[in-house]
Amino acid sequence: MYCDSPQGDSARAVTADICAAFYRNVVYHSTVVRWYQRFEEGDISMKGRPRSGQLSALRARPKVTIHQLEMTLLCSQRTIIELGLWKLLSTWISHELTDSDKASRISVCDSLFPPHSDFPKDIEAGNERWVLCVKQTHHHH
Structure with a gap:
């Protein structure tokens, strides 16, 4: 995803590519959008953020x-x-x-x-x- 983000590929296109390559619905569009937002903020680490304690x-x-x-x-x-x-x-x-x-x-x-x-x-x-x-x-x- 990070490789596709700077190239200008849309989150929707990347979601479709990932699902086609691995398995149907392996990732949701909203998840890819959140990762894109993190990349734009400069956070390229693959570590998850602290959760809110659901x-x-x-x-x-x-x-x-x-x-x-x-x-x-x-x-x-x-x-x-x-x-x-x-x-x-x-x-x-x-x-x-x-x-x-x-x-x-x-x-x-x-x-x-x-x-x-x-x-x-x-x-x-x-x-x-x-x-x-x-x-x-x-x-x-």
């Missing part, structure tokens, strides 16, 4: 609606979802499991199965969903 604002008000969150963070619903946030029982939570969450799941499995069962040890607790699939076979006489 997640701390979310933790302070966990029962906020998605519309209120959009207004507070000045971003779209899609961006909120891409951050990996999910609303569960009217409280925003991260979709990622912590090591403590994973250990708790193993502990519950250990308490539910007989002491000599290897079943809980064979399951890795992670961000997966399990579905029981029962194949019924019909015997023809």
Whole structure:
């Protein structure tokens, strides 16, 4: 982007070039515009600027609606979802499991199965969903 900025290429053209070269919607036009503004200010470093603490604002008000969150963070619903946030029982939570969450799941499995069962040890607790699939076979006489 920095190489294209001094050449006079528009932010929209650069956005289209990047998306065509890598993947559809890999970068948004508004993001390229912000980078162009930084370049014009003389900031050519690739380091991100300090953030305004959006997640701390979310933790302070966990029962906020998605519309209120959009207004507070000045971003779209899609961006909120891409951050990996999910609303569960009217409280925003991260979709990622912590090591403590994973250990708790193993502990519950250990308490539910007989002491000599290897079943809980064979399951890795992670961000997966399990579905029981029962194949019924019909015997023809």
